[in-house]
Amino acid sequence: MKALLVLCLWTLSLCHADEIKEEEGVLVLTESNFESATTDNKFILVEFYAPWCGHCKALAPEYAKAAKTLKDEGSDIKLGKVDATIESKLAEKYGVRGYPTLKFFREGKAVEFQGGRQASDIINWLKKKTGPPAKTLESVDDAKKFAESDEVVVVGFFKDLESDAAKVFTGVASEIDDIPFAITKHDSVFDEYKVDRDAIVLLKKFDEGRNNFEGDIKAEAVKTFISGNRLPLVVEFTQESAQKIFGGDLKNHILLFMEKSDSKYDDTIKDYKEAAADFKGKVLFISIDTADEDNARILEFFGLKKEETPAVRLISLAEDMTKFKPPTDKLDVASVKSFVEDFVEGKLKPHLMSEDIPEDWDSKSVKILVGKNFVEVAKNKDKNVLVEFYAPWCGHCKQLAPIWDELGDKYKDSKDTVIAKMDSTANEVEGVKVQSFPTIKYFPANSDEVIDYNGERTLAGFTKFLESGGKEGAGPSEEEVEEEEGEEEEEEGEGDDKHDPGEL
Numbered sequence: 001m002k003a004l005l006v007l008c009l010w011t012l013s014l015c016h017a018d019e020i021k022e023e024e025g026v027l028v029l030t031e032s033n034f035e036s037a038t039t040d041n042k043f044i045l046v047e048f049y050a051p052w053c054g055h056c057k058a059l060a061p062e063y064a065k066a067a068k069t070l071k072d073e074g075s076d077i078k079l080g081k082v083d084a085t086i087e088s089k090l091a092e093k094y095g096v097r098g099y100p101t102l103k104f105f106r107e108g109k110a111v112e113f114q115g116g117r118q119a120s121d122i123i124n125w126l127k128k129k130t131g132p133p134a135k136t137l138e139s140v141d142d143a144k145k146f147a148e149s150d151e152v153v154v155v156g157f158f159k160d161l162e163s164d165a166a167k168v169f170t171g172v173a174s175e176i177d178d179i180p181f182a183i184t185k186h187d188s189v190f191d192e193y194k195v196d197r198d199a200i201v202l203l204k205k206f207d208e209g210r211n212n213f214e215g216d217i218k219a220e221a222v223k224t225f226i227s228g229n230r231l232p233l234v235v236e237f238t239q240e241s242a243q244k245i246f247g248g249d250l251k252n253h254i255l256l257f258m259e260k261s262d263s264k265y266d267d268t269i270k271d272y273k274e275a276a277a278d279f280k281g282k283v284l285f286i287s288i289d290t291a292d293e294d295n296a297r298i299l300e301f302f303g304l305k306k307e308e309t310p311a312v313r314l315i316s317l318a319e320d321m322t323k324f325k326p327p328t329d330k331l332d333v334a335s336v337k338s339f340v341e342d343f344v345e346g347k348l349k350p351h352l353m354s355e356d357i358p359e360d361w362d363s364k365s366v367k368i369l370v371g372k373n374f375v376e377v378a379k380n381k382d383k384n385v386l387v388e389f390y391a392p393w394c395g396h397c398k399q400l401a402p403i404w405d406e407l408g409d410k411y412k413d414s415k416d417t418v419i420a421k422m423d424s425t426a427n428e429v430e431g432v433k434v435q436s437f438p439t440i441k442y443f444p445a446n447s448d449e450v451i452d453y454n455g456e457r458t459l460a461g462f463t464k465f466l467e468s469g470g471k472e473g474a475g476p477s478e479e480e481v482e483e484e485e486g487e488e489e490e491e492e493g494e495g496d497d498k499h500d501p502g503e504l
Contacts (some may be wrong), residue, residue, distance in 0.1 A: 008339035015282075025067035027080035031087050038105040043077045043130050045113060045122070046103050046468060047093055048084040053099040058117070058239070064384045065119035070126070077126050104129060116178050116243050118487025120150055125177040131296050136161075137184035140192045146182050147203050154228050156183040157190055157199045165198050165217040172222045177229060178244075192427040200225070206232045223249070235272045237288045237295065250284040251317040254340060255333070257299060258310035259291040268310065268331050283314075283340055297393075303353035312336065313351075314343055321435075323428075325351035352428040360370060365408030371423040374429045377420060378443045383442040386453070389424040394437040400457055407462050417466060442470045 001391065018035055021028045029037050029046060038044055047063060049056040068080040075379060084091035084099065094103055094110060104126070115125030134156060137143045147290060154173070158166040161183060173181035200213035200222060204477035212428055213231040227249040235241055239257075245253070256272055258265060276285035288295050290309050299306060302313045312332060314324040326339040342348050354371025361368040369377055369387065377387045380383055388404055389417035390397035408419040410472075424434045432441065432450070438452040442465070455461045464474040 018296065020373075023081075024064035025065055025071050025079070027078055027089075029090075030079045031084045031090055032089075034082070034090055034364070037078075037080055037107045038110075041076070041078045041105075042107055043126070044105045044181075045077070045079050045104060045126060047079075047081045047504070048094065048096045048099065048101040048103070049081060050085050050099045050130050051083065056100045058192065059100055060382050062117060062119045062122065066126075069119065069123055071425065077130055081121075081392065085435070087288040114177065118243075120241060121178045121243075121497040124150070124180055127180070128174065128177050130485050134183040136187055138183050138186060140188050143182070143184065143189045143192060146180070148179050150200065152204045153182065154226060155201050156181070157185075157193070157195045157201065158183060159185055159198065160413070161185050163198070164299050166218050168217050169200060172219055172226070175223070176226065179226070180219045202226060202229050224281055231284065232275040233280070234269060234285045234287050237298070243286065245286060246398040248284070250281070252283045252343070253310055253316070253317065254283055254285055254314045255298075255303060256285070256287045256288065256310065256312050256338075257290050257302075260289045261291060262310065271333045272336060274333045278337060279340055279344070282344055296392055301428060306425055312339070314340070314348075322350045323353075324348045326409065340448050342431075350430065352430060353422070353426055354428070355426050365412035365419065366405055367408075367420040369427070371427040371429060373434075374422065374427070377418065380418075382416070384466065384469070386462070387418070387441050387443065388421040389432075389434045389437070389439040389441070390421055391425045393422060393425075397438045400438055403457065403459055403462075406459055409457070410463065411466070420498070442466075442474075444470055453493075 010078040020033050026047075027044075038046070047056075047059070049059075050327060063079060065083070070077050070079070082090055084101075086095050103110045104113050106129070113125070115121050116358075135146060135148060137155070139271060143155070147154070156169040156173075157167065158169070160166065166183065169181075175182075190196065193237055195201065198217070202211040202213075202219065202225070203209070204211075211225070213222065213225045227497065231248070233245065234256075235245055237245060256268070262268075272285060272287070274430075276283075279285070288298060290299065290306055296306075296396040300307075302315075302344065304311060304313070311329065312326055312331065314326075316322045316324075324339075324343055326335070352371055357370055357373045358368050361370075361373065369379060377383075378387055388397075388400065390400075404419070411417045413417050424427075424437070424439070440457075442453055444451065451470045451474060453462075453465060455465060456475070461473050
């Protein structure tokens with residue numbers, strides 16, 4: 001009996017040691033309970049985080065909200081978290097290189113989480129990965145509950161759920177992870193929503209409330225329809241909406257910069273919405289509250305000062321993030337529509353920012369470039385010019401500054417080599433791509449070639465590069481650097497500062 005008692009106590013102690021604690025509905029995972037958590041639960045999303053990480057802190061309440069919602073629904077999907085600064089072996093095992101990293105485990109096998117960071121986005125992504133792409137609606141009550149379940153939902157009405165059109169619909173549903181889809185064949189639901197044939201309807205809790213798909217049911221057409229109607233006519237930029245704005249399919253954005261407290265704000269937004277109605281699916285209309293200090297960097301990105309607002313700017317988020325400025329400061333419906341129409345029809349020239357040329361631009365060993373003197377200096381056929389494109393607020397640029405000055409002093413008496421720098425937050429040059437700070441480019445004499453420098457940021461590294469005519473020490477190509485960065489999320493405090501409105 002004594003031996004049996006000891007065995008029972010030992011067994012209980014093991015169970016207690018492996019017991020999984022919960023914090024706000026999220027399972028707290030460690031090396032000792034991780035394997036059991038990911039194998040005993042059929043579906044579990046795991047966040048690898050660091051306590052000091054700002055992105056992790058921002059995610060925490062949304063993550064907990066998603067966990068609670070799923071628990072309240074009786075879902076068998078669980079959410080867990082791992083403090084990767086403590087459980088370093090787990091982090092290493094699952095290739096965690098930045099925070100937060102989210103992995104979805106299906107019966108113990110991990111895949112990358114590719115959803116958004118809001119609670120609804122997390123839930124929708126998980127439901128798409130664990131169930132049918134579109135929920136089947138059996139009754140009017142089912143349909144009404146579904147319509148109320150999210151800000152935006154899409155319903156397919158098909159008399160034959162095995163028809164080609166229905167299969168196209170469910171195929172699209174499987175590709176769009178952050179919107180709930182449903183499908184129905186029941187006459188009562190058709191009648192309730194006044195549908196008399198196969199149809200796709202987008203229901204939303206803003207603007208007109210409902211959009212009906214028109215035309216042949218083809219995958220690309222359906223995706224375009226959803227993309228053009230899933231967001232409000234005018235989207236207010238916030239940290240919460242940023243991902244949907246910059247991560248969406250629409251890459252042409254017009255931005256209204258204005259204080260929400262402005263007495264003319266309501267009337268201006270009304271006109272802005274009226275103009276937006278003609279460009280659904282073509283250009284995304286965004287409003288930015290300039291009274292919010294968090295938006296100051298976006299103003300800077302567009303070369304705007306607060307006193308110059310209200311104002312609008314347009315940007316094409318293609319490779320070079322081309323910006324456009326309207327010919328007038330007017331914000332009435334006709335002026336905004338004319339500006340956007342000219343953009344859509346390709347009639348506008350890019351707006352390139354430039355400061356005035358400083359009187360002392362060439363008085364020091366490092367020459368100061370602006371948009372207005374860049375071509376004259378950097379593309380001088382008689383000179384080899386090495387240019388640092390920087391941002392005044394960039395920490396990496398500040399670290400480089402004394403080395404760059406030293407490099408300038410080394411070549412100040414050179415007849416054929418120039419060391420220069422340009423503030424890329426206030427100056428832009430056609431054909432020169434700058435997406436992170438600092439960016440360093442070499443413009444060799446007697447050539448139209450531009451060589452990206454990605455080597456060591458040391459005096460010796462720069463010297464070796466210059467003395468070899470840009471052939472040695474440049475480091476990996478810009479494409480290779482971007483490919484490598486694309487494979488992992490940057491850890492806070494590492495990597496160059498990004499020149500991207502979506503990250504500002």
